Amino acid sequence: MLDLLIRGGQVVTPTGVGQWDVAVQGEKIVGVVLPGSLGSEAAEVIDATGKIVAPGGVEAHTHVGFPHRDNIWGNTTTAGPEDLSLAALWGGTTTMMDFAIATQPGSDDVLAAVHTHADLFPGRMYIDYSFHCSFHGPSTTTRNIPRIRELIEAGFPSIKVYTTNHAPRPNRPITMISTGQLVSVMEQAAEHGGIVAIHAEDDEVVQWNYELAREQEEWAWYYLPKIRSNLSEDLAVRRAIIVAEHTGAAMYIVHTSAREGVDAIAESRAKGHPVDGETILLYCSFNSENYKEHDGMKYHTYPSTKSEDSRLRLWDGLHRGDLNILATDAIGTSYADKIKGRTVVDVQGGNIGIEIRMGVAYSEGVVKQGMSLERYAAITSTNPAKLLGFYPQKGAIAAGSDADIVVIDPNERRTIAMEQLHIGDYNPWEGWEVQGWPTVVTLRGKVMVKDGQFMGDTSQGRLIPRKLSSAVLKGPIS
Numbered sequence: 001m002l003d004l005l006i007r008g009g010q011v012v013t014p015t016g017v018g019q020w021d022v023a024v025q026g027e028k029i030v031g032v033v034l035p036g037s038l039g040s041e042a043a044e045v046i047d048a049t050g051k052i053v054a055p056g057g058v059e060a061h062t063h064v065g066f067p068h069r070d071n072i073w074g075n076t077t078t079a080g081p082e083d084l085s086l087a088a089l090w091g092g093t094t095t096m097m098d099f100a101i102a103t104q105p106g107s108d109d110v111l112a113a114v115h116t117h118a119d120l121f122p123g124r125m126y127i128d129y130s131f132h133c134s135f136h137g138p139s140t141t142t143r144n145i146p147r148i149r150e151l152i153e154a155g156f157p158s159i160k161v162y163t164t165n166h167a168p169r170p171n172r173p174i175t176m177i178s179t180g181q182l183v184s185v186m187e188q189a190a191e192h193g194g195i196v197a198i199h200a201e202d203d204e205v206v207q208w209n210y211e212l213a214r215e216q217e218e219w220a221w222y223y224l225p226k227i228r229s230n231l232s233e234d235l236a237v238r239r240a241i242i243v244a245e246h247t248g249a250a251m252y253i254v255h256t257s258a259r260e261g262v263d264a265i266a267e268s269r270a271k272g273h274p275v276d277g278e279t280i281l282l283y284c285s286f287n288s289e290n291y292k293e294h295d296g297m298k299y300h301t302y303p304s305t306k307s308e309d310s311r312l313r314l315w316d317g318l319h320r321g322d323l324n325i326l327a328t329d330a331i332g333t334s335y336a337d338k339i340k341g342r343t344v345v346d347v348q349g350g351n352i353g354i355e356i357r358m359g360v361a362y363s364e365g366v367v368k369q370g371m372s373l374e375r376y377a378a379i380t381s382t383n384p385a386k387l388l389g390f391y392p393q394k395g396a397i398a399a400g401s402d403a404d405i406v407v408i409d410p411n412e413r414r415t416i417a418m419e420q421l422h423i424g425d426y427n428p429w430e431g432w433e434v435q436g437w438p439t440v441v442t443l444r445g446k447v448m449v450k451d452g453q454f455m456g457d458t459s460q461g462r463l464i465p466r467k468l469s470s471a472v473l474k475g476p477i478s
C-alpha cells in the first residue's frame, strides 16, 4: 500500500499541467498517474480537488544567522536555522540555500571551512538545505582558488562572490574580489563543473556615490537607490558576463534589481551562454519611492530597490525567462535593528520574504499577471533546483524525485498579517490582499503542514549534496 496519495489536483509536472494523482512511497514520488488508477488506498490520502499541486519551493538565497558585524551600533546576529526554516516550511518552501564563508584567514582549506559552517545545522532545520561557498576578497588567493574543485566534488558546486564592498564606515568587512580574482574563480568553475553566483555592483561607482551623497547632503537612507544605482549594476553585470563568456563559466547574478541588469543577462543568454539571473520578491514588490515612508528603511536590502520601471522589468524578465530564479535574500533582521540605521551608511539589509514567497508569487504572478502554472513552478522551484544542482531530486513532481510537494488553494483569499507569520516582527507586505496560498506542504513524503496544522520538526532537515547537469553548464536553461 502507498504511504501517501494526493488525489484530484491540477499537478504541475516537468511535462505539463494536468489532472493527476501523485503517489508517494517512503520519501519518494513513485507515480504521477491518471485519477483513480491507483485506487484510493494509501496510509494517508490528501484530497486536492480544485487545488494546485506544485513542487515544493526551492529558495536559492537566504542568510542564516547573518552577523551584521561592526555596524555603528554594535554587533547583531539575525534569525538562525530554526527560525528561517520554520517560516520557509509554513510557506511551502522545502529546500533552502544558505551561505558558508569558504575563505577563512589562516587556512587554505575551503572545504573544511564549509564543513565547519555545516556542522552548526544538524538538528536545527525543518527543511532540506545546502550552502553556497562564499569567497571574500582579501582571503581569495592563488592558493585557495584552485581548491574550488574540492568544493564542487564534495557537492557544493555554487561559488558566491561580491564585486562591491559595504558602505564606507569604520571597520566594515571587506568582501569584494577584483576582476582578476573573478577570472581565476570562473576558470575553476568552468573547468570543474561549478556555477558562480555574483553580487554585481560596481564598487568604484558605489563608493564614489557615497562621496557625492556626503557632499550634497543626501545622507538620509532614502537616497540609497541613488548610490546603489542602475549604472552601477549595468557596469558590474556586464563585466561579470564578459568574464563568464571568456572563461566559459556558468554564472548567475543574484538579486538583480535594475532594468539594465536584466537586459544584460538577456543579451548574453541570447548568444547561448550559461548566464542567468535571480531576482528577489522584495524588489518585485516595492520600488524606491517606498523608501520615503517614515520607516521606509524596512524595504531595503542590498543593493536596493530601484524605480517602478525596473520593478516592472523584473517581472517581465521572470515571465520571459531572462530571470529564472525568484528568491528572497531573506535575513531575519529585527524591526528595531532595521530602523536604527537612518543614513545611507548604516541602514541594515534583510527581509522576511521566505515565508510569503510562494503565496505572493502565486497571487501576483499567476492570478494578477496571468503567469502559467509551469512558469510559476519554474521560477519558484524547478529552475533554482536546476541551477544549483538539486534537480531532479528537488524541483519536480515526477517518479523518482523527493516527495517535496506544495498544495496551493487558488481560492484562499487572505490579508497578509504579521500575527499569522512565523518569522520576525515586521512585515513590508503587511496588509497585502492575496489570492491563492499554500495549504499543504510535504517534505520527502511526510506531511508537515496541513490546513493550518504544523507537523514539522527540526530533526527532519537534511544537507543535500548537489551536482550540476551538463545542460546547466553549457547553455541557458529556461
Ligand SMILES: [Zn+2]
Residues within 6 Å of the ligand: 061, 062, 063, 329
Ligand atoms: Zn544575500
